[in-house]
Amino acid sequence: SCITLIIAATKIMALSLIARRFRIASSFQIGPSRIFARSTCGKSIDRITKQTLTQRSFSNKISSMGSSIETNESIEKIKRTKVKQIFEGDEKILGEEVIVKGWVRTKRSQKSFTFLEINDGSNLKGLQAVIGEDISSFNETGKITTGCSVALRGVVKESPGKGQKYELSVSEVRLIGECPKDYPLQKKRHSQEFLRGIAHLRPRTNTIAAVSRVRSALAYSTHKFFQESGFQFIQTPIITGSDCEGAGEMFRVTTLPLNALPLNDRKGIDFQKDFFGKPAFLTVSGQLSAEAYACALGDVYTFGPTFRAENSQTTRHLAEFQMIEPEMAFADLFDAMENAEMFVKMVVSHVLENCADEMKFFCEFYNKELLNRLRELVSEPFARVKYEEAVDLLQNEIKKDPSKWAFPDVTFGSDLQTEHERWLAEKHFGKATFVFNYPREIKAFYMRDNSDRKTVAAMDLLVPGVGELIGGSQREERGDKLEEKIREFALNVEDYWWYMDLRKYGSVPHAGYGLGFERLVCYVTGIENIREAVAFPRYAKSAEF
Numbered sequence: 001s002c003i004t005l006i007i008a009a010t011k012i013m014a015l016s017l018i019a020r021r022f023r024i025a026s027s028f029q030i031g032p033s034r035i036f037a038r039s040t041c042g043k044s045i046d047r048i049t050k051q052t053l054t055q056r057s058f059s060n061k062i063s064s065m066g067s068s069i070e071t072n073e074s075i076e077k078i079k080r081t082k083v084k085q086i087f088e089g090d091e092k093i094l095g096e097e098v099i100v101k102g103w104v105r106t107k108r109s110q111k112s113f114t115f116l117e118i119n120d121g122s123n124l125k126g127l128q129a130v131i132g133e134d135i136s137s138f139n140e141t142g143k144i145t146t147g148c149s150v151a152l153r154g155v156v157k158e159s160p161g162k163g164q165k166y167e168l169s170v171s172e173v174r175l176i177g178e179c180p181k182d183y184p185l186q187k188k189r190h191s192q193e194f195l196r197g198i199a200h201l202r203p204r205t206n207t208i209a210a211v212s213r214v215r216s217a218l219a220y221s222t223h224k225f226f227q228e229s230g231f232q233f234i235q236t237p238i239i240t241g242s243d244c245e246g247a248g249e250m251f252r253v254t255t256l257p258l259n260a261l262p263l264n265d266r267k268g269i270d271f272q273k274d275f276f277g278k279p280a281f282l283t284v285s286g287q288l289s290a291e292a293y294a295c296a297l298g299d300v301y302t303f304g305p306t307f308r309a310e311n312s313q314t315t316r317h318l319a320e321f322q323m324i325e326p327e328m329a330f331a332d333l334f335d336a337m338e339n340a341e342m343f344v345k346m347v348v349s350h351v352l353e354n355c356a357d358e359m360k361f362f363c364e365f366y367n368k369e370l371l372n373r374l375r376e377l378v379s380e381p382f383a384r385v386k387y388e389e390a391v392d393l394l395q396n397e398i399k400k401d402p403s404k405w406a407f408p409d410v411t412f413g414s415d416l417q418t419e420h421e422r423w424l425a426e427k428h429f430g431k432a433t434f435v436f437n438y439p440r441e442i443k444a445f446y447m448r449d450n451s452d453r454k455t456v457a458a459m460d461l462l463v464p465g466v467g468e469l470i471g472g473s474q475r476e477e478r479g480d481k482l483e484e485k486i487r488e489f490a491l492n493v494e495d496y497w498w499y500m501d502l503r504k505y506g507s508v509p510h511a512g513y514g515l516g517f518e519r520l521v522c523y524v525t526g527i528e529n530i531r532e533a534v535a536f537p538r539y540a541k542s543a544e545f
Contacts, residue, residue: 084122101151114141124357128167140173147179210358221350231299236286250281282307294327301326311540315529320538327512333457333474336511367526383429421467432463445489447473466523472513479503
């Protein structure tokens, strides 16, 4: 114990010398955690956590107690405080000296003051910075224009202006990156179509930045939900030799020379000479691979890129998108519906709790009813209706005035259109609604046949404002039935030999569903065009950036 105390005393003396050298207040802080000493015998005497004690640590950190650090190091290299941290701080932050780094949204100059609005991407709102002519670096403000990147040192003060809690009284300003006058994001409204043409800059706009933060929150809560529910996260292949949906709308992957394709004896393309020795494609779903792992690990989920070569220019389709696909062993269709309802409610609740400013923004500028709609979704149980009953409801409604419908012909076997889905969810049930037991002819080969031989154990989740959000089913676990359906859908049984093996060796009832992540982003934000729900959208005739 005595030796330990001597070592501790030596360390404390060394720390004191370093502190005096850099003129740091006696109560100092390194990184996010304090350095402290305890003299209790037999216990830890000192502890330094999360950040190594180095000379750089002292010169880079501004004391959280309000005392400034004198340093020769450039302001551009000092660790910054994010705007969101300032706005979320309580009154203790008043009087603190901080470094803020970001991009200039607006600039307003008066005789003896310059006002900047700084946004660093962490928050919807920008921070107002007040720069007086008495500071030594005031001349830097003459070079600052909209779009510039800057570093500002200053003290947080209560703002006298309306609609802003705090502002920064600047003592030092540094221009990091200049921005010429041809910067396309000047202070005016731009159409989303225009912004897609400058997708590398559009994250600096309020809409795309807010969408990105909500998207990040949805991704985080997705993993949180499944991890806390006992699911294992797996990464399924992007390159595949099988068509999960049987639709044939797949991107081909090949290394064969397109100007001199090798031919076989039948004058067809000789894929044996291709990289994989067989036709290969970008996957449309990770479901089949996820089923293999569900039949070993129990409950699994995938969350990754999928692709569809659908030549569509609608606001609901992308060629590249992210899919969330859970698979549950020893589960049926109703287990899948229950899990899907819990998942959607959890991720929406997370966004409402953690992205309040962004959601107010979307409600104000995109959909006045958005917050009410999402709060009702979280609080109300989802409705459930069989497909056959849903068709009857639609037929009775359409009879009243067929001219109001773009697709008035709805019969058993019809693939429900968006207008049908939205009427069911918005008008008839007035809430999120599961439609289940669809006709087997309009669903995929892997869905389990019901005993009536007319329908399969499939479901779609319809939500107000969007229509279909989730599609799922109980999988066909009976080997003989599955082989029949593969042949019925004109697919090659040999391509699915491993999928058939899952039914041969210890087959179990299992179910799952898929959710297009970008469609979820659209639903939660109220954004109508799915091309704004992804950073760099890929669709027909567009693969920029």
